[in-house]
Amino acid sequence: MEVLIAEDEPISRRLLEVNLEKWGHVVVACNDGDEAWERMKTPDTPRIAILDWMMPGVEGPELCSRVRQLDHGKLMHLILLTALEKPEDIVRGLEAGANDYITKPFEPLELKARFKVGLRVIELQDKLIQAEKFRVLTQAAGAAAHEINQPLTALLGTADLMLLKMSEDDPNRESFETFQKAGERIREIVKKMKTIREVVTRPYIQGIEIIDFEASSGE
Numbered sequence: 001m002e003v004l005i006a007e008d009e010p011i012s013r014r015l016l017e018v019n020l021e022k023w024g025h026v027v028v029a030c031n032d033g034d035e036a037w038e039r040m041k042t043p044d045t046p047r048i049a050i051l052d053w054m055m056p057g058v059e060g061p062e063l064c065s066r067v068r069q070l071d072h073g074k075l076m077h078l079i080l081l082t083a084l085e086k087p088e089d090i091v092r093g094l095e096a097g098a099n100d101y102i103t104k105p106f107e108p109l110e111l112k113a114r115f116k117v118g119l120r121v122i123e124l125q126d127k128l129i130q131a132e133k134f135r136v137l138t139q140a141a142g143a144a145a146h147e148i149n150q151p152l153t154a155l156l157g158t159a160d161l162m163l164l165k166m167s168e169d170d171p172n173r174e175s176f177e178t179f180q181k182a183g184e185r186i187r188e189i190v191k192k193m194k195t196i197r198e199v200v201t202r203p204y205i206q207g208i209e210i211i212d213f214e215a216s217s218g219e
Contacts, residue, residue: 001119002026002046006036006063007081008055012104016050016081019108020115033058043072048118050102053082053093064097075125077118081106130199137211138196145193152190156183192217 003025007013017027028046030036034057039045049067051060058066060080067073080093080101093101099121100114159180166173192213200215 001048001122002028003115004028004030004036004039004046004049005051006030006033006049006055006060007052008032009052012052012081015106016111019111023112023115032056033060033063036063037066040067040073040076041070045072045076047075047122048077048079048115050079050081050115051098053080053084061093061096061098064093068097075122077121079114079118134196134199137199141193141196141213145190148186148190152183152186156180156187159183189213 003020005013005016005020005027007016007029008031013029013031017029020027028039030039033051033055036049036051037058040049040063051063053060060082064078064080067076067078077100078098080098081104082089082093082101083104084090084093085103090101100117102111102114159176162176163173163180166176195217196213198216200212201209202212202215204210
């Protein structure tokens with residue numbers, strides 16, 4: 001997991017880096033609040049951040065407040081690093097948008113435990129987002145399948161009727177057979193649209209991914 005840290009004190013910043021890297025994380029280190037804000041306001045910023053409360057430029061609580069105004073910021077997990085221990089200070093930090101806090105000087109075990117909580121929160125967020133995407137997709141696919149089925153049934157019925165009336169050597173027969181086969185293929189796809197079990201995509205053109213209904217239906 002990539003993690004952003006904002007800490008102006010070199011030793012404290014280095015301790016954070018060493019511990020997080022030792023636990024297998026990639027660290028994006030910022031020396032002050034202004035540098036952190038420039039990084040955090042971009043959509044590709046790390047999902048989890050440890051922010052010093054008092055540092056040059058934008059301070060930790062203000063960073064939390066700004067980030068929460070961003071669309072991607074609503075899904076970030078923000079931990080304040082602070083020497084303040086009064087309940088009213090902690091409440092102020094949490095009300096500004098922080099998810100958690102760690103007091104300075106921090107204990108590595110506490111940092112690790114609180115960081116793991118953040119990772120679990122992010123994992124749960126991602127699962128909820130995927131579940132909602134799946135719900136919306138299955139509803140849309142079901143509605144689309146219903147709308148397609150009605151005209152498709154009429155088209156296939158017409159093709160079947162015309163083929164029954166045509167002689168084997170009719171010059172138009174091949175065209176209607178092609179039309180019939182295409183309709184049957186559409187019917188198969190519509191059936192799979194109504195039985196989606198998971199969302200599986202495949203490359204299309206220019207980097208666009210499209211849903212693979214056959215793989216998504218689990219058939």
